[in-house]
Amino acid sequence: MSPYTIAVIGGDGIGREVIREGVKVLEAVAGRGLALTFEEAEMGAELYRRTGEDLPRETFDLCQRTDAILFGAAGLPDVRFPDGTEIAPQVTLRFRLELYAGVRPIKLYPGVPSPLRLPAGRTIDYVIFRENTEGLFASRGGGAAVGREVAADTLIVTRKGTDRIARRAFEAALGRRRRLTCVDKSNVFRSYLFFREVVQEVGTEFPEVTLDGAYVDAMAMYVVQRPWAYDVVVVENQFGDILSDLGAATVGGLGMAPSGDIGDRWALFQPSHGTAPDIAGKGVANPTAMILSAALMLRWLGDRHKDPTAAAAGDRIEAAVAEVLVAGGTLTPDIGGRASTAALGDAVASAL
Ligand code: ATP
Numbered sequence: 001m002s003p004y005t006i007a008v009i010g011g012d013g014i015g016r017e018v019i020r021e022g023v024k025v026l027e028a029v030a031g032r033g034l035a036l037t038f039e040e041a042e043m044g045a046e047l048y049r050r051t052g053e054d055l056p057r058e059t060f061d062l063c064q065r066t067d068a069i070l071f072g073a074a075g076l077p078d079v080r081f082p083d084g085t086e087i088a089p090q091v092t093l094r095f096r097l098e099l100y101a102g103v104r105p106i107k108l109y110p111g112v113p114s115p116l117r118l119p120a121g122r123t124i125d126y127v128i129f130r131e132n133t134e135g136l137f138a139s140r141g142g143g144a145a146v147g148r149e150v151a152a153d154t155l156i157v158t159r160k161g162t163d164r165i166a167r168r169a170f171e172a173a174l175g176r177r178r179r180l181t182c183v184d185k186s187n188v189f190r191s192y193l194f195f196r197e198v199v200q201e202v203g204t205e206f207p208e209v210t211l212d213g214a215y216v217d218a219m220a221m222y223v224v225q226r227p228w229a230y231d232v233v234v235v236e237n238q239f240g241d242i243l244s245d246l247g248a249a250t251v252g253g254l255g256m257a258p259s260g261d262i263g264d265r266w267a268l269f270q271p272s273h274g275t276a277p278d279i280a281g282k283g284v285a286n287p288t289a290m291i292l293s294a295a296l297m298l299r300w301l302g303d304r305h306k307d308p309t310a311a312a313a314g315d316r317i318e319a320a321v322a323e324v325l326v327a328g329g330t331l332t333p334d335i336g337g338r339a340s341t342a343a344l345g346d347a348v349a350s351a352l
Helices: 014-029 045-051 057-065 089-096 159-174 190-203 216-225 237-250 288-304 308-327 341-351
Strands: 004-011 036-040 068-073 101-107 125-131 144-146 150-152 179-184 210-215 232-235 258-262 267-271
Touching (some): 004 014, 014 068, 014 308, 014 341, 068 288, 089 267, 101 159, 101 288, 125 159, 125 237, 159 179, 159 190, 179 190, 179 216, 179 237, 216 237, 267 288, 288 308, 308 341
Parallel strands (some): 004 036, 004 068, 068 267, 125 232, 179 210, 179 232
Antiparallel strands (some): 101 125, 101 258, 258 267
16 A cells, blocks of 8 residues: 555656656645655666666665656667667566566557548557567577677577466456457467467466467558457567557557556556657657556556555546547647647646
8 A cells, every 4th residue: 555665767868858757747646545755766878878887786676675666768879788789777677577567558549640540430449468578588688699690599488478478468358358369470480389379278267358369460460450459469578579669659659658567576667668869858758658657557556555546546647648638739749749748747747
């Protein structure tokens, strides 16, 4: 139960700009039985450039001792580890804190332009459950390079890893439209066939949920042609990474796509986008994905601590966001307006 302590980590680029709006909105929704305190910490590429560390011990400790982690974005194109890979401490946290469920709602809000022309009465509202700790990302920091001639990364699928993400996805489907789609490439790779088989096995425990499957290449087409057909999607790490950006594009872009990286003990909430160096420092980043991630965080706290006040506060944030988006006066440029990051955040806070 509240008070909840939230670790607040802006990171790099627009991460630092949008997180201010996330905190602003959380401060506006607090009170009436919900107490929140915030503790700030640093991680990311800028910090690495300055100190040689991207995820310092104090930040990791803070993440472990607080009730939830609110995160902006990290990584800068010109700051790299010696092996040439990008600084991504948020991915390190997924592994170290076992945040195995990447929960990515793809939802079109009235007032937000979609590049798709949807038939009357249809909308987009599904959730991707991306396996977050294995798949192709299991090779991160490993992989093999033989001179300048050969390089290899290995895709790992385990029963434990697939079972737990499948279970989360089926549970979510139970609270929604009771339909789950397993996305893979099981017609070609043994690893993906195994993924699908384990999902099917878990499905026998959820007879109320209708399970179907789609190959990832076809799915890339279906989420453009008939996105309304989907409810919950469960998918391996790398494919989930790609499908969630594709899904975000259909609902107004990355600025509209929140996410939660959730484990059994800890959880981190962040917009699906990265640091967007092209617009950083201009005050025009869309904070909606960040604000909706804060709403997901409150719902998760509500669920975990059996605290309906926290869950209701999450719902109130989403309702305030929807109200501001449909009103249209304070939209950022990426969704067709001219307002600043702060103006959109202010509008959501005052709607609350
Ligand atoms: P990463 O690989 O680090 O997750 P990404 O591939 O998701 O990053 P971003 O840099 O986040 O890439 O975003 C790609 C582009 O989308 C940005 O350059 C920017 O133009 C746009 N974009 C992303 N987030 C936002 C936002 N919140 N508001 C407006 N535009 C955004």
